[in-house]
Amino acid sequence: MSQSTSPDDVDLIQLLTPTGQRVDRPDYSPRIAHLDATALRGMYRDMLLTRRFDTEATALQRQGELGLWAQSLGQEAAQVGSGRAASPQDMIFPAYREHGVAFVRGLELTKILRQFRGIDHGGWDPKDHNFHLYTLVIGSHTLHATGYAMGMQRDGVVGTGDPQRDAATMVYFGDGATSQGDTNEALVFAAVNNAPVVFFCQNNQWAISEPTSRQSRVPLYRRGQGFGIPSLRVDGNDVLACYAVTSEALERARSGGGPTFIEAFTYRMGAHTTSDDPTRYRSAAEEQYWRDRDPIDRLLALMKAEDAVDDAWLAELDEEATAFGEHIRTTVRSFERPSSDFMFRNVYAGPHAIVDDERAWFEAYQRTFVDVSATAGGH
Amino acid sequence: MTTLTLAGAINAGLRRALENDPKVLLMGEDIGALGGVFRVTDGLHKDFGGERVVDTPLAEAGIVGTAIGLAMRGYRPVCEIQFDGFIFPAFDQITTQLAKMHYRSQGRINLPVVIRVPYGGGIGAIEHHSESPEALFAHTPGLRVVSPATPADGFAMIQQAIASPDPVLFFEPKGRYWDKGEVDLDAAAGAPEGLGVARIARAGTDLTIVAYGPTVATALKVAEAAAAEGTSIEVVDLRSLSPLDTATLAESVRRTGHCVVVHEAPVFFGAGAEIAARITEACFFHLEAPVLRVGGFHVPYPVSKLEHDYLPGLDRVLDAVDRALSY
Structure with missing residues (x-):
C-alpha cells in the first residue's frame, strides 16, 4: 500500500462506512440530519452523472475527439459533498478535475470539454455559476481564492448574519499542490487576514506518479494547523462526511471565523490524465483496495438499506445517464475550430x-x- | 505648477487615485507605517487606513496572486515590489496568471492590476537591488510595460496605469526618485491609452537617441554636450515598451537618419534589439548608419563600485553617437 497514512486514521471524519453503514458523531451528524431520501438521491444522481461524464470524456479522448482528459473517477463524493455545501454566492476556484463540483454548481459540463478539445482556454463565464475557470498551474489559484475572499471582506459580505448575503470562497487542489510555494503563501495570507476561504485538498494519493510520501512526512491536514488554521481530515469517499465538514467550514468562513483546511482522503481511481499509465507505478492490489471503497456504491448501499431508492428510480436514472452520454458525444463532435482571428x-x-x-x-x-x-x- | 521629486509625484498620483476610486488598494511590503523603503507611499496609510494601504506578508507571489483575486472581485490593486531583483518569486503569477486571464476568459475577466517596481542602478546598492528586468515582461503578451522619466510623467502615468483595464508593470527609475521637476497637480491624468505614446523630450535633426526611464536624463545630457559641438540630437522618451510607439520612433529616425538606443538592461536580447529591428524595417532607406545600442553588458549586475563602468553613462553614449555619425 503506497499511501503514507492509513485511511483508518483515528482522526478521519466518517459518517458512512465503506459498506454503507451510518456512523453517528455528535459533532457532525447534526449537519446531515436534514438530508432526507430526496437529498440522498440527489447526491447519488450528481455522482453518477459526473462519473458518466468522465467516462464519456475518456472515451472521446481515445477516439481522438479530445486532446487530453483529466479523470475525476473515484473523487465524486469529495466533489459532490463539498460542492453541495456551497451557497450560490460563494465563489469556487477549481483546479482541473473538479467536474463533480462543476456539475453541482450547474455548469453545462460539455463546456469543460472545449478546453480539452483545444478550441478554448476557458470555456464558460465564471460569473454564471460563481465557478472560476480551471487552473492548470498547480496551486496558483489558491492565491486567487484568497485575494477574492479578501475582497469579500472589504465588500462587507462576511459576518453580517444574513445567510443570503454572507459569502466565502472555496479552492480545490490536490496533494501535490501542498508542496507549492503559492499554496503555502495562500495559507499565510488567508490566516493573517482571517479571510473567508476554505482550502479543500483532495488527497487522491498520487501526483501523477508520485505518492503523497514524496510531498509530506506528516498527514497533509496537519500542515494547515501549522499556519494556525483549523484543519481536519475527512473520508473523501464519504459524500455525507464531505458535505458535513464543508458546510461547517463554509459557515465559519462566511460568519467571519476565517479559513479552514480540509484534507479529503480519497483516491484517483483512474490515470492522472489520458497520457498517464498508472500500471508503471502502482499495484493492482492497491487499486482493488480502493475499488472496494467506491464512493458511489457506498451511498447506494445506504439508500437501499434505508429504502430511499427503488428499482424504478434507478432505471430512470440509468436512462437519464444514457441520454446524457449521447448529449455529450453529440455536443463535443459539433464543437468547431474557431476562426484564426x-x-x-x-x-x-x-x-x-x-x-x-x-x-x-x-x-x-x-x-x-x-x-x-x-x-x-x-x- | 508644483516642484516635486519623482517619488513625490508618484505619491501624489497614488493619493489622487485612492481619493477618486474607492476600489483602488495599495499592497506591498513596508508600504504602511514606514511609507515604503523609498517613501513613495509616505502618508497614505495614515490617511487611507490599513484596509486600503496594506502591509502584506513578505511573499511576492502572494502579493500578486492575491491582487489577482482582489481584481476579480472588482478591486484595482497597486502592488509594490520592493526592489527589481525581488520580483522573480512573483514571476509565475505575473506571466502565467495575470498576463493571461483576460485572454483565457475571452475577455470576461479584466485584471486592472498595477505592479510598481523600483528598478535600475546607480545608487550604490548591494546585489539584487539595481536590476532592469523590463524586457522579460515586455516579452510577455497580455502585460503593459511602462516607465516614467520625469515627475510630471510619474504623476500622470501612475494614474493612467491604475485606470488601465489591463495589467501594467510600472517600472520606476529609482536612481531618479529624487530628481525634481514641475508637476501640474490640477491636470487630468489623461486616458489610459496615452500610456503607450512616446514623447519627444528634445527636438533635433542629426541623430535620434531612444531612451526610457533612467536613461532619458542621460540622453538629455548627451544632447546638451553634443549641441556644444554643433550636433543636434533628438531624444525620444519611449515611456512604454509594451505597446511600443513605433510610429513616433520611425518618424523621428526618418528625419535624422541615425539612431542610438540606450537602456541600463543588458544589450543582449534587450529592448534595444527589438527597437533596432523595428527601426531597421521601418526606416531602412533613411538610415545612414546601423542602429547602435548602449546598455549593460551580458554579466550579472556588477558590484556597486563598478556600476558606473557598467551603466550607459554620458561618455559611452557620446561614443556611440560619434560612431553612428561617422559611419
Whole structure:
C-alpha cells in the first residue's frame, strides 16, 4: 500500500462506512440530519452523472475527439459533498478535475470539454455559476481564492448574519499542490487576514506518479494547523462526511471565523490524465483496495438499506445517464475550430499597437491565398 | 505648477487615485507605517487606513496572486515590489496568471492590476537591488510595460496605469526618485491609452537617441554636450515598451537618419534589439548608419563600485553617437 497514512486514521471524519453503514458523531451528524431520501438521491444522481461524464470524456479522448482528459473517477463524493455545501454566492476556484463540483454548481459540463478539445482556454463565464475557470498551474489559484475572499471582506459580505448575503470562497487542489510555494503563501495570507476561504485538498494519493510520501512526512491536514488554521481530515469517499465538514467550514468562513483546511482522503481511481499509465507505478492490489471503497456504491448501499431508492428510480436514472452520454458525444463532435482571428482577440482589454498590427498583417496575409478548391478541375 | 521629486509625484498620483476610486488598494511590503523603503507611499496609510494601504506578508507571489483575486472581485490593486531583483518569486503569477486571464476568459475577466517596481542602478546598492528586468515582461503578451522619466510623467502615468483595464508593470527609475521637476497637480491624468505614446523630450535633426526611464536624463545630457559641438540630437522618451510607439520612433529616425538606443538592461536580447529591428524595417532607406545600442553588458549586475563602468553613462553614449555619425 503506497499511501503514507492509513485511511483508518483515528482522526478521519466518517459518517458512512465503506459498506454503507451510518456512523453517528455528535459533532457532525447534526449537519446531515436534514438530508432526507430526496437529498440522498440527489447526491447519488450528481455522482453518477459526473462519473458518466468522465467516462464519456475518456472515451472521446481515445477516439481522438479530445486532446487530453483529466479523470475525476473515484473523487465524486469529495466533489459532490463539498460542492453541495456551497451557497450560490460563494465563489469556487477549481483546479482541473473538479467536474463533480462543476456539475453541482450547474455548469453545462460539455463546456469543460472545449478546453480539452483545444478550441478554448476557458470555456464558460465564471460569473454564471460563481465557478472560476480551471487552473492548470498547480496551486496558483489558491492565491486567487484568497485575494477574492479578501475582497469579500472589504465588500462587507462576511459576518453580517444574513445567510443570503454572507459569502466565502472555496479552492480545490490536490496533494501535490501542498508542496507549492503559492499554496503555502495562500495559507499565510488567508490566516493573517482571517479571510473567508476554505482550502479543500483532495488527497487522491498520487501526483501523477508520485505518492503523497514524496510531498509530506506528516498527514497533509496537519500542515494547515501549522499556519494556525483549523484543519481536519475527512473520508473523501464519504459524500455525507464531505458535505458535513464543508458546510461547517463554509459557515465559519462566511460568519467571519476565517479559513479552514480540509484534507479529503480519497483516491484517483483512474490515470492522472489520458497520457498517464498508472500500471508503471502502482499495484493492482492497491487499486482493488480502493475499488472496494467506491464512493458511489457506498451511498447506494445506504439508500437501499434505508429504502430511499427503488428499482424504478434507478432505471430512470440509468436512462437519464444514457441520454446524457449521447448529449455529450453529440455536443463535443459539433464543437468547431474557431476562426484564426480568435487567436488575436482579448490579449488586452484595450487597444495595443503590436497585437493590432500583427492581426492586421495576418489577415492581409491570409487574403493573399486564393481558394483553388472552387476552381480546380477533377483529376 | 508644483516642484516635486519623482517619488513625490508618484505619491501624489497614488493619493489622487485612492481619493477618486474607492476600489483602488495599495499592497506591498513596508508600504504602511514606514511609507515604503523609498517613501513613495509616505502618508497614505495614515490617511487611507490599513484596509486600503496594506502591509502584506513578505511573499511576492502572494502579493500578486492575491491582487489577482482582489481584481476579480472588482478591486484595482497597486502592488509594490520592493526592489527589481525581488520580483522573480512573483514571476509565475505575473506571466502565467495575470498576463493571461483576460485572454483565457475571452475577455470576461479584466485584471486592472498595477505592479510598481523600483528598478535600475546607480545608487550604490548591494546585489539584487539595481536590476532592469523590463524586457522579460515586455516579452510577455497580455502585460503593459511602462516607465516614467520625469515627475510630471510619474504623476500622470501612475494614474493612467491604475485606470488601465489591463495589467501594467510600472517600472520606476529609482536612481531618479529624487530628481525634481514641475508637476501640474490640477491636470487630468489623461486616458489610459496615452500610456503607450512616446514623447519627444528634445527636438533635433542629426541623430535620434531612444531612451526610457533612467536613461532619458542621460540622453538629455548627451544632447546638451553634443549641441556644444554643433550636433543636434533628438531624444525620444519611449515611456512604454509594451505597446511600443513605433510610429513616433520611425518618424523621428526618418528625419535624422541615425539612431542610438540606450537602456541600463543588458544589450543582449534587450529592448534595444527589438527597437533596432523595428527601426531597421521601418526606416531602412533613411538610415545612414546601423542602429547602435548602449546598455549593460551580458554579466550579472556588477558590484556597486563598478556600476558606473557598467551603466550607459554620458561618455559611452557620446561614443556611440560619434560612431553612428561617422559611419
